[in-house]
Amino acid sequence: MKFKARFFSGESLEATAAVLDLRETVFEIRSLDGRILFSRPSKDACFLFADKSGDRVDIGVIGEKDYRIIVEAPEVRDILTSFLPQIAAAPRGQGWGFGLKISAGLVGFMLLLGVAVWQLERIVPALIPDEYARDMGLNIANEYIEETGGQCKNAKGTAALQLMVNRLVGSGGGARGMKVRDLTVRVADSPTVNAFAVPGGQIVLFRGLIKEASSADEVAGVLAHEIGHVYHKHPLRGLTRSVGLSIITTLFSGSNMSELTQQLIVSGFSRSMESDADMEALQMLGDANIDPEPLAGFFQRLAEKYDGNLMAALSFVSTHPASAERAEKIRLGKRPDKIFSPVLNAEQWQALQNICPKVDKKDADKKDTEDEVTI
Amino acid sequence: MTTPSNLSSDIASADHTDHHHLFEFTGEAAEMWPIIFKNLVFNILTLSLYRFWARTNVRRYIWENTKFKGDPLEYTGEGGELFKGFLIVLLFVFLPLIGLAVWAQLLIAKGNAGLGASLLFGVYMSFLWLVPLGIYKAHKYRLSRTRWRGIRGALEGSGTGYAWSSFGYFFLIGITGGLAFPFVENALWKKMINKTSFGDEGFRYDMPPGPLYRAFFAYLGFGFLGFIAFAVFGGFSALSSGGSIEGGAIVGFFIGYIAMLFSFGIGYAFYLHRQLIHFWDNTHYQGCRFSFTGELGDMIKMYIGNFILIVVTLGIAFPITQMRFVRYVMDHMKMVGPLDLSVISQSTEEEPSFGEGLAEGFDMGSI
Known part of the structure; x- marks a missing residue:
C-alpha cells in the first residue's frame, strides 16, 4: 500500500516529497522518481505521537534517530497496528501502566534508602572519635544551658549531684564499663520539667525537674534514664538519623538543603531508644540499690497529665512510649531481691533542691511547668 | 490511500505549510488536566519521586502542541534521564556540600566558630556558581531533547563560563544597588543565545x-x-x-x-x-530575526490568571500556567526575513546523556 509522505532524514529541514510503501514485513520510502531512499523491516517502525486532529501520522524509525515520516492518512495508523500488534499505541510514559511500573520501582528504591539510613544510624556513631563527640557535646550543652537561664551550682548542691552520679555509675553495674569521668551532669536554671543528654556524656537536668520531684530517688531515676541514653550512644545515633532523614526528605521534596543543617542539633530519640534507656535505668538503679518506684511514679504522673490529651498525643507520645506503659514496665522490672536505700540523705536532698539560688519566681514557675516534658 | 497514477501530482503540492501560521500553540487545559491528575496520583504514591516522569509527560504535551509551519515540536527526553541526573548531582555535588555544611556546623558546635563559619560561607558562595550552572545545563538538556522535523536544538559548551559570569554579575548588581540589572540580564541572554543552535545553524544576538x-x-x-x-x-x-x-x-x-x-x-x-x-x-536565526508583538495588557492578564490558578489549586495547576505562558509567547511570535530551511541539517553538538540534576536540586525545575 502506497501513501504520499513527507520524509525527513536529518539532512534538511525541508521535507523530501516521497512515497511510503507499507507492506506486512517491510516498509520503504521512495523518492517520487521511484528510487528507494531507505527500506526497513516493518518492526522497526514506531509511532512518535498521536496528532489530535487525527489526520496525520508521525512515524519514526528505530535505530535512525533523525528519520521522520509524516503521512497525512489516518488509516496508516490502523494498517501499521494490524501488521505490528505490539507497536506502542502511545509514547512511552503517557499511559497508566508505565506510570505504575515506574512508581513500583521508585517505592522499592525508597525502601532501600530507608534501610541504608537505618544501618548508618548504627555505623556512624561508632566512627566518630570520643574526643570529638565530647567537645561537640560540651558546646551544645553550654549553649542550651546559657539559653535556658544559666548553670546552677553551689558547693553543697553540686556535691550532692556528684554523689548521685557516683552511686549510679560507680557501682560498676548498670551501664557496664561506663566511668564517672565519662559523664558531665549539670543543672540548668530553667523551670521546665525536663532533662536531656547530648553527645559526649553531657547531661543537663532542669531546675523544674528537681523542684517537681517527690524525692531524690525520683531525680536519680530520671538521671539513670539519661545515663542510659549516653551508654547506648543515643545522642549521636539520633543526630545521624536526623541528618540522614533530612537528606532523604531533600530527595523527596526537592527542597533546598539550607534548613538541613539547622536540624542538626534538634534531634529527637525514637521510641525504641526511650525504651532502651528505661531498661538501662532499671538495671542501673537495681545495681545501685535505688528504688525504681519513684521513677515509675514520675511516669505515672506524666501519664495522668498527658496520656488522655489529644494535643499531647500528637506532639509528645508520638516519639515517646505512652507514659503509663513505661511506668508499668518499670514496676514489673523492679527486683524483689534488693534492699533499697535512699540515694541521698535528707540533708543532701535539701542541698540539691537548693542548687539554684533563685526561688522568687514561684508564679512564673507555675506557668512554665505546664511546658512540654520530654525526658 | 492513493493510487500511484495521481500520486505525484498530489505530492507536488504536498508542502502544505503555507496556509499555517509560523508559530502556533494548540494545547488545551481540558487535555492537560488528565495528565496532571495522573501525575498527581503517582506523585502521591511515590512521595513525589515520580516528579521527573511527571515533568516529562507535561513537557511532551506542551512540545507536541507547539507548532512551527504546521509541524509540532517533539520532546524526546525521558523521566529516567532526569532522575539519573538528579541522583548523580545528589551524590557528587549535594551530598559533599551537605557533608561540608554538617562539618562546618560541628566545627561551630566544637567552638571553632571562625573556621566553621568561613566553611559555611564557602558552601553558600558555591551556590551562586552552581545555580547558574544548573540553569545552563537544564537549557542544554532541554534543547538537545527538542526536535522539529527530526532535527534537534543544542546549547554549546559546559556552562562554566556562564556560571562564572553570573557569579561576578551577582556582586555587580549588589555593588550598583540593582542598577546593573538590565545590563546583567542582557549580557546573560547574549551569552546563552549565541551558544544556542538549531540543527547546524546558530542563533545570534548582539545588542x-x-x-x-x-x-x-x-x-x-x-x-x-x-x-x-x-x-x-x-x-x-x-x-x-x-x-x-x-x-x-x-x-x-x-x-x-x-x-x-x-x-x-x-x-x-x-x-x-x-x-x-x-x-x-534582536535575536537572529539565519537570514531572519524574531519579532515579538505581544501586548503588555495581555501579558499582565496572563500572569494574574496564572497567579490565581496557582493560589486556587494550591499549585496543582502549575502545568496549565506554563501552557498559558507558552501560548502567550507563541501567539505573538513572528519571524521576519528570508528563511531557507533546506540548508539546515542535523546538529553536530554532543547530546548530554542525563539532565537537569543541578536545577532540580536547587528547585528551579521551571518548565
Whole structure:
C-alpha cells in the first residue's frame, strides 16, 4: 500500500516529497522518481505521537534517530497496528501502566534508602572519635544551658549531684564499663520539667525537674534514664538519623538543603531508644540499690497529665512510649531481691533542691511547668 | 490511500505549510488536566519521586502542541534521564556540600566558630556558581531533547563560563544597588543565545542593554510613586487616628501597602515586557530575526490568571500556567526575513546523556 509522505532524514529541514510503501514485513520510502531512499523491516517502525486532529501520522524509525515520516492518512495508523500488534499505541510514559511500573520501582528504591539510613544510624556513631563527640557535646550543652537561664551550682548542691552520679555509675553495674569521668551532669536554671543528654556524656537536668520531684530517688531515676541514653550512644545515633532523614526528605521534596543543617542539633530519640534507656535505668538503679518506684511514679504522673490529651498525643507520645506503659514496665522490672536505700540523705536532698539560688519566681514557675516534658 | 497514477501530482503540492501560521500553540487545559491528575496520583504514591516522569509527560504535551509551519515540536527526553541526573548531582555535588555544611556546623558546635563559619560561607558562595550552572545545563538538556522535523536544538559548551559570569554579575548588581540589572540580564541572554543552535545553524544576538534602561527607569519610577503613595496614605491614616497604629490606621496601612506592591508589580511587568521584545526582536536565526508583538495588557492578564490558578489549586495547576505562558509567547511570535530551511541539517553538538540534576536540586525545575 502506497501513501504520499513527507520524509525527513536529518539532512534538511525541508521535507523530501516521497512515497511510503507499507507492506506486512517491510516498509520503504521512495523518492517520487521511484528510487528507494531507505527500506526497513516493518518492526522497526514506531509511532512518535498521536496528532489530535487525527489526520496525520508521525512515524519514526528505530535505530535512525533523525528519520521522520509524516503521512497525512489516518488509516496508516490502523494498517501499521494490524501488521505490528505490539507497536506502542502511545509514547512511552503517557499511559497508566508505565506510570505504575515506574512508581513500583521508585517505592522499592525508597525502601532501600530507608534501610541504608537505618544501618548508618548504627555505623556512624561508632566512627566518630570520643574526643570529638565530647567537645561537640560540651558546646551544645553550654549553649542550651546559657539559653535556658544559666548553670546552677553551689558547693553543697553540686556535691550532692556528684554523689548521685557516683552511686549510679560507680557501682560498676548498670551501664557496664561506663566511668564517672565519662559523664558531665549539670543543672540548668530553667523551670521546665525536663532533662536531656547530648553527645559526649553531657547531661543537663532542669531546675523544674528537681523542684517537681517527690524525692531524690525520683531525680536519680530520671538521671539513670539519661545515663542510659549516653551508654547506648543515643545522642549521636539520633543526630545521624536526623541528618540522614533530612537528606532523604531533600530527595523527596526537592527542597533546598539550607534548613538541613539547622536540624542538626534538634534531634529527637525514637521510641525504641526511650525504651532502651528505661531498661538501662532499671538495671542501673537495681545495681545501685535505688528504688525504681519513684521513677515509675514520675511516669505515672506524666501519664495522668498527658496520656488522655489529644494535643499531647500528637506532639509528645508520638516519639515517646505512652507514659503509663513505661511506668508499668518499670514496676514489673523492679527486683524483689534488693534492699533499697535512699540515694541521698535528707540533708543532701535539701542541698540539691537548693542548687539554684533563685526561688522568687514561684508564679512564673507555675506557668512554665505546664511546658512540654520530654525526658 | 492513493493510487500511484495521481500520486505525484498530489505530492507536488504536498508542502502544505503555507496556509499555517509560523508559530502556533494548540494545547488545551481540558487535555492537560488528565495528565496532571495522573501525575498527581503517582506523585502521591511515590512521595513525589515520580516528579521527573511527571515533568516529562507535561513537557511532551506542551512540545507536541507547539507548532512551527504546521509541524509540532517533539520532546524526546525521558523521566529516567532526569532522575539519573538528579541522583548523580545528589551524590557528587549535594551530598559533599551537605557533608561540608554538617562539618562546618560541628566545627561551630566544637567552638571553632571562625573556621566553621568561613566553611559555611564557602558552601553558600558555591551556590551562586552552581545555580547558574544548573540553569545552563537544564537549557542544554532541554534543547538537545527538542526536535522539529527530526532535527534537534543544542546549547554549546559546559556552562562554566556562564556560571562564572553570573557569579561576578551577582556582586555587580549588589555593588550598583540593582542598577546593573538590565545590563546583567542582557549580557546573560547574549551569552546563552549565541551558544544556542538549531540543527547546524546558530542563533545570534548582539545588542547593547542601552534601550532597556528607559524601561528600567520607568519601572523604578513606578515603584517610587507606589512607595510615595504608600507613605502618604499610611502616614495620613496613622495621623488621622492620633498616631496609634490601630483599627482604621491598620486598614489604611494595608491598603497603601497593597497599592505599593501593585505599582511595583505593574512596573516590573512593564519592564519584563519591554525586555522580552528587546531580546527577541534582536535575536537572529539565519537570514531572519524574531519579532515579538505581544501586548503588555495581555501579558499582565496572563500572569494574574496564572497567579490565581496557582493560589486556587494550591499549585496543582502549575502545568496549565506554563501552557498559558507558552501560548502567550507563541501567539505573538513572528519571524521576519528570508528563511531557507533546506540548508539546515542535523546538529553536530554532543547530546548530554542525563539532565537537569543541578536545577532540580536547587528547585528551579521551571518548565
